[in-house]
Amino acid sequence: MSIFSIHGEQTAPEASRPILEGAKAKYGFLPNLLGGLAEAPAALEAYVTLSDIFDKTSLTPAERQVVILATSAENGCEYCVAAHSTIAAMFKVPDDVIEALRDGRPINDERLEALRKFTETVVRKRGWADENDVQAFLAAGFDRAQVLEIVLGVAFKTLSNYANHLIQTPVDAAFAPRAWTASIR
Numbered sequence: 001m002s003i004f005s006i007h008g009e010q011t012a013p014e015a016s017r018p019i020l021e022g023a024k025a026k027y028g029f030l031p032n033l034l035g036g037l038a039e040a041p042a043a044l045e046a047y048v049t050l051s052d053i054f055d056k057t058s059l060t061p062a063e064r065q066v067v068i069l070a071t072s073a074e075n076g077c078e079y080c081v082a083a084h085s086t087i088a089a090m091f092k093v094p095d096d097v098i099e100a101l102r103d104g105r106p107i108n109d110e111r112l113e114a115l116r117k118f119t120e121t122v123v124r125k126r127g128w129a130d131e132n133d134v135q136a137f138l139a140a141g142f143d144r145a146q147v148l149e150i151v152l153g154v155a156f157k158t159l160s161n162y163a164n165h166l167i168q169t170p171v172d173a174a175f176a177p178r179a180w181t182a183s184i185r
Contacts, residue, residue: 002168006035015041019048029174033079033160036167043163050156057149061091066112067153069101070119076182077161079169085178102180114140115150122154 005011008030009020016038024030037044054064065088072080081102088098100107100116107113118137121129134147163169171179 004167006032007038012038016044019044032169032172036169054153054156062093065093066115067119068157070116071154071157074120074123075161077164078182079164081180082171082175082178086175111140
């Protein structure tokens with residue numbers, strides 16, 4: 001049982017309320033992750049801001065979802081894997097790619113596989129990817145700026161992954177069909 005609450009617009013701290021109202025208008029419902037983060041208005045603001053900034057990277061929407069899912073699976077975040085499996089499908093990420101990311105196995109698309117591997121390497125090595133790791137990523141057609149965009153994506157998702165672990169965020173009904181169980185804990 002978690003000591004944290006999943007806040008709504010009425011129970012959240014005052015500083016979180018406008019962010020929650022905006023999220024509800026944007027998504028049509030208030031995701032539990034945001035309701036949990038609302039306990040700390042600065043954390044909620046950081047998550048929403050980093051999400052918006054990550055959307056401005058040169059990575060395609062599908063590539064961003066690969067980064068998000070690879071990070072979330074590597075960090076064992078059941079909430080984020082369920083949520084982003086659903087979101088990735090909305091961005092037309094092929095189901096076999098989503099399933100490979102959920103299962104931690106190679107993706108048949110060489111470029112997306114390089115992206116998955118590099119993202120997992122950044123998470124596992126806590127940013128200490130070596131020259132061979134970086135060169136393999138660049139050889140797949142990515143550039144140096146995208147190396148740092150991966151770091152941004154990992155930071156953005158690690159914030160929510162770790163918060164979800166602590167909050168024990170329940171998966172929303174909208175994401176329940178794509179529920180996922182972590183093999184690490």
